[in-house]
Amino acid sequence: MFKLEKSVVIDRNDDVQWAQGKVAVQGIAMSVYSFYVDGLLIDTGSSSLSQEFQSFFNEVDIQQVALTHAHEDHAGNVAWIQQHRDVPIYIHREAVDECASDSNLPLYRKVLWGERPAFTAKPLGDTLQTKQATWDVIATPGHTTDHLSFYNRATGAMFTGDLYVQTKTKVVLDEENIVHTLSSLKNLLKYDFEQIYCCHAGFLANGRARIIEKIAYLEELEGNIRKLYDQGCVLEEISKSIFPREYPITKVSGEQWSSNHIITAFIQHFSKESLR
Ligand SMILES: [Zn+2]
Numbered sequence: 001m002f003k004l005e006k007s008v009v010i011d012r013n014d015d016v017q018w019a020q021g022k023v024a025v026q027g028i029a030m031s032v033y034s035f036y037v038d039g040l041l042i043d044t045g046s047s048s049l050s051q052e053f054q055s056f057f058n059e060v061d062i063q064q065v066a067l068t069h070a071h072e073d074h075a076g077n078v079a080w081i082q083q084h085r086d087v088p089i090y091i092h093r094e095a096v097d098e099c100a101s102d103s104n105l106p107l108y109r110k111v112l113w114g115e116r117p118a119f120t121a122k123p124l125g126d127t128l129q130t131k132q133a134t135w136d137v138i139a140t141p142g143h144t145t146d147h148l149s150f151y152n153r154a155t156g157a158m159f160t161g162d163l164y165v166q167t168k169t170k171v172v173l174d175e176e177n178i179v180h181t182l183s184s185l186k187n188l189l190k191y192d193f194e195q196i197y198c199c200h201a202g203f204l205a206n207g208r209a210r211i212i213e214k215i216a217y218l219e220e221l222e223g224n225i226r227k228l229y230d231q232g233c234v235l236e237e238i239s240k241s242i243f244p245r246e247y248p249i250t251k252v253s254g255e256q257w258s259s260n261h262i263i264t265a266f267i268q269h270f271s272k273e274s275l276r
Helices: 047-057 078-083 091-098 105-115 178-188 207-230 233-244 248-252 261-276
Strands: 002-014 016-025 027-037 040-042 064-066 089-091 127-129 133-141 149-150 157-162 196-198 202-204
Touching: 002 047, 016 047, 016 105, 016 202, 027 047, 027 105, 027 196, 027 248, 047 078, 047 105, 078 089, 089 091, 133 178, 178 207, 178 261, 196 207, 207 233, 207 261, 233 261
Parallel strands: 040 064, 064 089, 157 196
Antiparallel strands: 002 016, 016 027, 027 040, 127 133, 133 149, 149 157, 196 202
16 A cells, blocks of 8 residues: 655745645655635645645635646645535636546546546636736646636736746656647746746745746757757657656656657647648
């Protein structure tokens, strides 16, 4: 049996409160955040940490829930909230149907995060209203096609879900399109913000600078992949040159997480460009 170590830390910055849930299994440790501001809960953490997150939900006055996307580490406790609070749950319109059924996850994700039980969600429009603020609902596809970020126009707080996570991304989930992630990151800079609230890195006071660094990293990566692609290298050759290390998650996940997904997305992008 896998032994899961769990803990939660509750903290705040300005008017934003959060719970940071932590899980560790077989030496792999991960954090996931749920944020609360002005009656709005943004993402709910994983069901593997249901008790830890419930202690947070019971402390705050949740009036509505907005989800950046439907992954089990963000939407894992929505069903519990729906059973215990009479509040609307919002998500991208294209994710509403998916949320109506239980998730069907591979074992390693079930072990780490637990299932994402079914819930009833309403589709988000272009904006969201809380007591004190109007929020922009920003389409930031890449990590998933229906990924959203939320921008508080009154305070300038930016909630980025899984758009940022880290600067030097070396592996991504098979459904992530890194080319789209890159253009979503650039698009985000049109908004006036400095700080971000990331669902895995937490509160980042220098969030804008970190996003600019990530854009630079991905553009350099794109340039390096482009060079090898133009020389006629195939995926395996490019992969060996750019990502010589194999990351444990790649094996554990049966290649659901892999550096190759990054390279493949760029190659597809280059070949589309050359058809134009
Ligand atoms: Zn995700």
